Amino acid sequence: MSASVPATSPSVATGDVVLSAKNLRKQYKKPFSRVTVDAVRGISFDVHRGEIFGFLGPNGAGKTTTIKMLVGLMAATGGEATVLGAQVPSPEALGKVGFLPENPYVYPYLTPREFVELCGRLNGLGGAHLRKRTEEVLAKLGIADAADRPARTMSKGMLQRTGLAAALVHEPELLLLDEPMSGLDPVGRKEVRDLILAEREAGRTVFFSSHVLADVELLCDRVCILKKGEVVVSGAIAELLHTSDSVREVVFAGDTTGHEALQAAAPSPRRLGDTTVYEVGSDDALRQLLAAALAGSDLRLIAVTPKRETLEDLFVRRAL
Numbered sequence: 001m002s003a004s005v006p007a008t009s010p011s012v013a014t015g016d017v018v019l020s021a022k023n024l025r026k027q028y029k030k031p032f033s034r035v036t037v038d039a040v041r042g043i044s045f046d047v048h049r050g051e052i053f054g055f056l057g058p059n060g061a062g063k064t065t066t067i068k069m070l071v072g073l074m075a076a077t078g079g080e081a082t083v084l085g086a087q088v089p090s091p092e093a094l095g096k097v098g099f100l101p102e103n104p105y106v107y108p109y110l111t112p113r114e115f116v117e118l119c120g121r122l123n124g125l126g127g128a129h130l131r132k133r134t135e136e137v138l139a140k141l142g143i144a145d146a147a148d149r150p151a152r153t154m155s156k157g158m159l160q161r162t163g164l165a166a167a168l169v170h171e172p173e174l175l176l177l178d179e180p181m182s183g184l185d186p187v188g189r190k191e192v193r194d195l196i197l198a199e200r201e202a203g204r205t206v207f208f209s210s211h212v213l214a215d216v217e218l219l220c221d222r223v224c225i226l227k228k229g230e231v232v233v234s235g236a237i238a239e240l241l242h243t244s245d246s247v248r249e250v251v252f253a254g255d256t257t258g259h260e261a262l263q264a265a266a267p268s269p270r271r272l273g274d275t276t277v278y279e280v281g282s283d284d285a286l287r288q289l290l291a292a293a294l295a296g297s298d299l300r301l302i303a304v305t306p307k308r309e310t311l312e313d314l315f316v317r318r319a320l
C-alpha cells in the first residue's frame with residue numbers, strides 16, 4: 001500500500017458508469033401510524049469506473065438509506081438504480097460488489113478468519129483459493145494476529161477491520177463502503193485510506209460515505225453531498241473547491257497578543273504553533289493589516305497566500 005499515490009486518478013474513464021441512481025426515493029412509514037419520513041427525495045448521481053467517489057451529508061441526510069437501496073437490502077419507493085449495468089436488485093451484479101455496512105455485524109462466536117471465509121464462500125470462493133484470499137485480506141487489514149479470537153472479544157475498530165476484510169475477500173470490482181473509517185484509530189484511518197487508494201490503483205471503483213472530510217478531500221475524485229435527502233453539491237473536488245483571488249491568509253511569527261491595530265484590521269485570527277494567521281478579504285484590508293503589523297513591532301511576516309477553500313468550508317456552506 002503506497003501513500004504516494006496521486007489523489008486524482010488519471011485513468012478515470014468518465015463514460016463508463018458502474019453505479020447510477022436516477023431520481024431515487026425512499027419513504028419510511030412508521031409502523032402502526034400514518035407518519036412517514038422522506039429519507040431520500042429523488043437523488044441522482046453517476047459513479048464512473050476507476051474513481052473514488054465520496055458520499056457525504058450530515059447525520060440523517062439519507063446516506064445509509066441510499067446505500068441499502070443500492071445493495072438491494074431495501075426497496076426504493078421511487079426512481080431507479082443500476083449497479084455494474086444491472087438494475088437493482090441484481091444478485092449477479094452484487095457478487096462483484098464488496099459491501100461494508102454502517103455497523104458491520106460479525107457473528108459473535110465466529111473468529112475473523114471464520115467470518116471472512118464464510119463471506120468468501122457466500123461469494124462463490126472455495127478451496128485453496130478461498131484460504132489464500134482469507135489470509136491475504138486478514139493481513140492487509142492488520143488483523144492476522146487476532147484472526148482466531150471470537151468476534152465477541154474484539155474492539156469496535158477490530159470488528160470494522162474484519163468487516164472490511166470480508167468486503168474485499170472476493171476481489172470485487174466495486175466497493176460500497178458505509179463509513180469505512182468509523183471506529184478506527186489514526187493509524188487505522190491512514191491504513192484504510194491507503195487501502196482505498198491501492199484498490200483504485202488496481203482498477204477498482206470505490207464509493208464510500210464518511211464524516212471525515214479531511215479523508216474525503218485527500219482521497220476522492222468526485223463527491224456528492226446530501227442534505228435532508230436531496231443532493232445539494234455534486235462534482236469533481238478539484239472544481240468544487242475554489243481558490244479565492246480576493247481572500248488571503250497572512251501569517252506572522254511573534255507575539256501578537258494585545259495588538260489592537262492588528263485586531264482592528266483583521267478580527268478573529270487563529271493561532272498555529274508560534275504563528276498567527278489573519279484572514280483579509282480585500283487589497284485595502286491587506287494594506288491596513290501589513291501597515292499595522294510592521295509599524296514599530298517585532299512581528300515577522302511569514303507568508304501571504306490566497307485562501308483555498310477546504311471541503312469542510314464547502315460542507316458548512318452548503319450542507320448545514
Ligand SMILES: Nc1ncnc2c1ncn2[C@@H]1O[C@H](COP(=O)(O)OP(=O)(O)OP(=O)(O)O)[C@@H](O)[C@H]1O
Nearest residue numbers: 028029037039057058059060061062063064065066
Ligand atoms: N428504518 C427506519 N425507519 C424510519 N426512519 C428511518 C429508518 N432508517 C432511517 N430512518 C430515517 O431516515 C433518515 C435518513 O437516515 P440515514 O440512516 O439514511 O441517514 P445517514 O445519512 O446515513 O445518517 P448518519 O450520518 O447518521 O449515518 C433519518 O431521518 C432517519 O431517522
Ligand SMILES: [Mg+2]
Nearest residue numbers: 063064065102
Ligand atoms: Mg448512515
